[in-house]
Amino acid sequence: GEDVEQSLFLSVREGDSSVINCTYTDSSSTYLYWYKQEPGAGLQLLTYIFSNMDMKQDQRLTVLLNKKDKHLSLRIADTQTGDSAIYFCAESLTGGGNKLTFGTGTQLKVEL
């Protein structure tokens, strides 16, 4: 079955870069996503990448995909206190918001 794993916790200093990692097992995953969840709020889609891409950059966010190793990472440049949240990676075979398989979530804490 599908399995998506993340480390549970990451702490960084304000202004540093954060790198959140994710590994998945389903090689047929077509779309991979990063979601952000702030306390008391729903999941917000940050970015996504197609499986035929290696990298995608969107302002402070850089997504790297190593399809051979089934490894996905999210790099946040110049991390701010407002970036403190739980970050989920997710995969889907069909794209959009269909039947997402989520990781356990990584809690990012940004310290001053």
Next chain:
Amino acid sequence: GAVVSQHPSRVICKSGTSVKIECRSLDFQATTMFWYRQFPKQSLMLMATSNEGSKATYEQGVEKDKFLINHASLTLSTLTVTSAHPEDSSFYICSAQTGQNTEAFFGQGTRLTVV
């Protein structure tokens, strides 16, 4: 952006009672809604897919008679946890999309505690 609202955000109920959770798309019509459940320190697990006007499709291991899903309109889906037990205590979250393979927008989730 599109807004999905869940109600209530927190609920405490007694064992054996039923609880209804609502998921509403506020500014768009949702042909499909998804219900997820998240236990502490675990992933969000898909419970069921709900299409407006038809029966929900449940994931393996999810009891359809216990978790009743109704998607009677294009803006509202409800999840009813029947005869709730403490092991049903969890974080329930819905998402809604306008069409197939489109982005899904998430509600803020409902924290259910069964005592």
